[in-house]
Amino acid sequence: MELKEYNACVKEWADALFRFACKCTGNEEDARDVVQNSFEVLWQKKGDVAPDKAKPFLFQVAYRQSIDNYRKQGRMLYKEQMDDNRTVKPGQTDLKRVLERALTKLDEQARALVLLKDYEGYSYEEIAQITGLSDSQVKVYLHRARKILKDYLVSVENII
Template sequence: MELNDYNLCVHQWADSLFRFARKCLGHEEDARDVVQGSFEVLWQKRKSIEPGKAKAFLFQVAYRQAIDVYRKKGRITYKDELVHTGSMEPGNPDLKRVLERALEQLEEQARALVLLKDYEGYSYEEIGRITGLSEAQVKVYLHRARKILKDYLVSVENII
């Protein structure tokens, strides 16, 4: 990968990587750190990475860094943590916000799998390469997470 390829990756994948990291971590600054760290690793290892595999490499690094941050996050309480007010008001359900709330109910790995699947459209095999899981594991974990989301939606619908 050359300099131009790297800069092209920044333009193409920085936004999606940031969305993924932000949904995984639930914190914007942590997500920015993850994005910067991912691109820094890409730059350092650019000689051994082909341009076509740069996206998967970026998400792989971001996933690992997000897991690390998420584990540290358990010991940290952010003041500007997301506050959900009014989104679940009866009669005015906001599906997007409900889904975000449902996503927070997932474990970090399951959340990453859902995001990789829905946001980026990766196949089970590709998600397995990114997360280091087998294809079967990805399928099982992803279906489990999807059921949790569906149950959350059903429960909210029942409350409303």
């Protein structure tokens, strides 16, 4: 990967990586650090990373850092922040708000899988490469996460 291609990666993937990191860590400050660090690692490894593999590489680094970061800080902090600040924003639809809350019900790995699937449209195989899981594990974890999200949506709908 050349310098020009690296800069193109920054322009193309920085926003997506930031959104992913933001949802994974639940904290914008941490997400910025994750993005900064991910691109720094990409720059250091640019000789080994082909341009078409740059995006999965970035998400792989960001995924690992987000998981580590989340595990260090603890789940409660993420939940509190998500519930208090990030979930209720003007202009957001009810469904979106409920989904944001539903995400907090997932563990960090399941949340990352759903984000990689829905935000980036990765296949099971690609997610497996990013996360280091097997294809079948990804499928099982994702389905389990979907059921949790669906159950939460249905329960909220029933309450409302």
